[in-house]
Amino acid sequence: MTVTVRDLRPEVPADVERFAHSRHLALPYILWTPEAVRHRQAHTHPDAHYRSLVAEEDGETIGTAQVGMAYDSPEPGQGYLNVYVRPDRTRRGAGELLVRAAEEHLGSVGATKLFTWVLDEPGNRAFAERHGYRASRSAHFLRLDLAGGTLPPLQDPPPGVELRTAADFADDPRPLFRLDAETTSDEPSDVGAEFTDYEAWLAETWKHPLLDLDLTSVAVVDGCPAAFSCAFTDRATLPHSRLRSSGGTPISTAMTGTARAYRGRGLAKLAKNASLHRARAAGYREAFTGNDTDNEPMLAINFWFGYQICATEVRHARELG
Incomplete structure (x- = not known):
């Protein structure tokens, strides 16, 4: 062989x-x-x-x-x-x-420098180290039981805040591009990212086949998108009604973030809760998400929802000579 x-x-x-x-x-x-x-x-x-x-x-x-x-x-x-x-x-x-x-x-x-994610298991880490890679930060995978668990109750948005979906921005997603770019630039990472190419974002992110516009929630403050929770599903192109008879499929929260000017007001939690409630109503039975281990505020939010850590990856890096 x-x-x-x-x-x-x-x-x-x-x-x-x-x-x-x-x-x-x-x-x-x-x-x-x-x-x-x-x-x-x-x-x-x-x-x-x-x-x-x-x-x-x-x-x-x-x-x-x-x-x-x-x-x-x-x-x-x-x-x-x-x-x-x-x-x-x-x-x-x-x-x-x-x-x-x-x-x-x-x-x-x-x-000149290479980065890789390695599942936190002895054999995997030893393999990476033998090839010259050194461990740095880590991130958790988390799972939420939507079928048997209990979500926090839905909350009414505070005055001046409106909950919408990404589908409401289908005609002009540029405000969501700006929000995604700002929150991504602040996300914990050893490789910085700057979203400046709107057309590239449209092709790579907005038109991604897993992006579920109806389950992605956006908290809007005075008409401006302030926070969002992005939902990926493997049935994003199918009517949600079909999920009810099929037993449901997983949903993944690909990104949750808040613009700098609106942080500390609970808007990310509000948006994610709305997204998860809609996902459960549509027939999804479990949810996954990822979380940098040092991002304690987001970890606290996920634990509040009932997520549990199911695996951990460790970032490794090496210099190319």
């Missing part, structure tokens, strides 16, 4: 489906569908030099890697490689080959 690494073939439906399935088995806390795989392959900014790599053994996809440059960072030369091998197909050399191919690609396009 021989393991080989190649580029994903996005024009081959079965190849994309195997990629998404393998990634889900390795990291079941993040939604990733074939549609999302194709979207990222097609719409990631050219300056990212993005590649999706597949580790294959006898025609079976056993590992994947997403590789690219942090093109929207003010600091040049920063690249990323997120490598995931199926837990039932480890110790076959797939991780080694994926890392080697990813590093060669990133070095060829000018990367």
Whole structure:
């Protein structure tokens, strides 16, 4: 049995489906569908030099890697490689080959420092350290039982605040672009990001196939979007009524944030609570989210909702000589 690494073939439906399935088995806390795989392959900014790599053994996809440059960072030369091998197909050399191919690609396009997320398990961390990567910050994956748990009751917005959905901004999403750009720039990270390209944001984020405009909540203050909770679903393009008969599917909160001028007023909690209540009413049975371990205010909000930590990833980095 021989393991080989190649580029994903996005024009081959079965190849994309195997990629998404393998990634889900390795990291079941993040939604990733074939549609999302194709979207990222097609719409990631050219300056990212993005590649999706597949580790294959006898025609079976056993590992994947997403590789690219942090093109929207003010600091040049920063690249990323997120490598995931199926837990039932480890110790076959797939991780080694994926890392080697990813590093060669990133070095060829000018990367000087590489970042990767590693599940906080002894074997994974040891693998990263053997390849010269050193641990830095960490982040939790959290799960909420929407079917059997109890959400905090819905609250009426305070005076001057209106709860809306992202769908209300379908004709002109630019106000949400500005809000997303500001909150993302303040998010804890070792790689800074500056959203300045509205057209790129439209292609990559607003038109993402997992973005559910109806379940994404926005708190509006005096007509200005002040806070939001972004919902990703793997049935974003289907009528929610169909979920009730199918038993429901997961929802993921991709981002929750508040503009600087409106922080400390509970608007993010208000928006996220509205989003989760609508998701449960639509038939979703569980919710996932991610949280930097040092972001104590957001952790407190998630614990208030009833989320529980289900896994942890550790960020690793190395310099390219």
